[in-house]
Amino acid sequence: MTAGNQGNQAIQPGEMFLGGVIDPVSGQRMQRDIIYDARNLTTHGIIVGMTGSGKTGLGIVMLEEALSSGIPCLILDPKGDMGNLLLNFPSFSPRDFLPWINEAEAKSQATGTDQLAVQISESWRSGLAEWGIGPDRMQKLADSASCTIYTPGSVSGVPINVVGSLVAPRLDWSDSSQAEIGRDEIEGLVSSFLVLARIDADPISSPEHILLANIIEKAWSEGRDLDLGSLISQVRHPPMRKLGVFEIDSFYPQKERDRLAIRLNGLIASPSFAAWMAGPPLDIERMLYSSRGQPQASIIYLAHLSEAERQFVVTLILSRLITWMRRQSGTPDLRALVYMDEVFGFAPPTAEPPSKKQILTILKQGRAYGVGMVLSTQNPVDLDYKAMSNAGTWMIGRLQTERDKARILEGIESVSGQTDMKLFDRLISNLGKRQFVLQSAKAKEPVIFTSRWSMSYLAGPLDRNQIERLTRDHPLRSISISSSSAGAGAAYGTAASTSFKIASAAASQETLRQEGGMEMTRRSSGGFPPASGEISRDESQVAPRVDPSTAVYYLDPSAPWASQVRSMPGGKRLQAGLIARVHLKYDDNKAAVDHTEEWEAIFFPLSKRFDPKSAINVDYDDRDLTSRPPDRAIYLLAKADLDKASYFKEAKSALQDHLVRSRSISILRNPALDLYSRVGESRNDFERRCFQAAEDKADIEMAKLKDKHESSINRIKSQLNNADRRVRELNTDTRQRQQEELLHGAGDLLSGLLGGRRRSLSLGGAASRRSMTIRTQERLRSAEEKKEEKERELEELEDKLAEEISLISDRWKVAADQIEEIKIPLEKADVDVEEMSVLWIPVG
Incomplete structure (x- = not known):
């Protein structure tokens, strides 16, 4: 948001010239304009003001600026005021204003309609001139975007077929995120349709809602479009056998389904329902952009509808918008603006009408896709708290009660804890007509401003005759009217031919x-x-x-x-x-x-x-x-x-x-093992079975090999044990003799021989002990050699045995792997x- 000196002719695309700053002390307009960045509206906005506060005029100004910047607008118009966007007269000719003059107003001013048209023309020219807006700027607006007034359920404007085709959206239902988009649209569609049929249904627990949603999802997920006739027919004979874990007749018995079908059939069989299926099909892309890609304003005129019908239309259009929105790429810019002139009853704080979920979804998710929503209301207490807390832009006009003011202060504080609430309270308490307090999440403090003069003539709420006059030459209307008049019978004939005399x-x-x-x-x-x-x-x-x-x-x-x-x-x-x-x-x-x-x-x-x-x-x-x-x-x-x-x-x-x-059927065979797989047995299971059979065969051969070599092994082990025992015995004897010889024999022999005192024969005992030690050592060496020979013999036998075991094992492993596929054919008798x-x- 910027506030600068007058000079709005230099406004750049994406900038919105909303009005002029008001001095909060004197209450006078200052020489500074309010230029608002359109990107701020991606975080959505709320306009609040009592009747006569000028909020409708501010909304039209905002839409004029959006369209001048090439931003397409989808406008929901419950009261009928927004058709004034088409009353753009750059020439300021009184003849242009004359058809829209209120005769009662002319009489009250004691003047004729012609004279009043001249006065209004001059008033509009001078009023716009004060804001620096002339015919060139008005013509630019007219050239920037076309504007269409759609009248669902009526041919007074451009009719639109909101229910006739139930065209499947272009979604990949195998993708969970896209399937979720489709289910959200189905929920909105079914909820709104049941509201139109005066059936109170909950999406989670009501069998009517669950059945219709499942029928539509089955068709759409299979890429099939539906029409109301086939939908009602499938209520009686659903295209699924179960809902959840229950059989369809247990979950929703046939008699109850027949009653629902009769109720829906009565709705579409009514002659007045034909208008709901007249006109071009509901297509959000075509409502926002022309076939050449030019941005458009599509006004959905709802003033002629009942409350249930309004819920039906708003819910259906917003659910389609959400589906379209979620298919777009992300952007920080304002790609499209959704404006609702009076939100009363569509997103209340306590009740849960079908439209509420769609509005809250756009407020929560629209920013990521560059879709902004602006809601206008007389009484802030009529708006759900979650909707208020998701708005980044507030424009508050004159309020009726202290309760309304308290609600606004509560909402503003929840959005921005930095706001000086005492200052804000003072500002909104002293507002005049067409004066608003602008509080933006992008600004540090609120600003009072007055909205500029609108380029569109504000003729007040338009009735259906005026709508018909405005749209008389619209190409879509001429096509729709000619096709429906070729038989309004055609539309009704379709409804009648697809409806069923069920009872x-x-x-x-x-x-x-x-x-x-x-x-x-x-x-x-x-x-x-x-x-x-x-x-x-x-x-x-x-x-x-x-x-x-x-x-x-x-x-x-x-x-x-x-x-x-x-x-x-x-x-x-x-x-x-x-x-x-x-x-x-x-x-x-x-x-x-x-x-x-x-x-x-x-x-x-x-x-x-x-x-x-x-x-x-x-x-x-x-x-x-x-x-x-x-x-x-x-x-x-x-x-x-x-x-x-x-x-x-x-x-x-x-x-x-x-x-x-x-x-034919295929089975597996192992010719080496003479095994066949069972029908339906997997290859892995058959391989395991072959391995087990081969292992059993190998075990048999191993047992024969054991019998063959067992006696030789036992004999050699016995000889080896005897040799080992002999070695240990001789080893012990040798150590004892060496110790005795060292202690006794060696000293006697040396001392006797060298001392010369002993006789030769007396030395023989010592020499004999020494000789016996030597012979014992020789016997020990012989025993050790014999032991080593038996060890080598045992080792050679074990090597031979190991080689034979490996041959047996390898042979049966190869046999286990010899698996081939064979086919068993049929004979004619089979x-x-x-x-x-x-x-x-x-x-x-």
């Missing part, structure tokens, strides 16, 4: 069952003829004849594999296919295989000749099939001769031949076509 249909079906059984029900094909012109030459309202020996079924919409055959849940046009159940037997005596399995498939669509290669493998059970045709069924005539038994006989034979040629029936599948 009557159910009663007639029950009567047929009681009177003539299921065959009568089948022939009735729903009982209600479609509108004239809907049946082509290749279609029939009566089910085509089928060979009497062949069963006929209709696809239940809850079949989990319905999407594989591109079934259209709720569709009335049926195309024939064949459904087959075949028992296959695989046997091989050598491999000890005796395996049977059930093979099931759909053949769809059918050609003149049965083609077994067109099989779509599905795993179906009896719950996927029903003998009851949908209401108002139309049958596409099949090319195949379904009325002839020969067709089915040839089809069964062709299917048998095809399966014999194309199907193929039993248990069932081949006709299945009618909805395709449109």
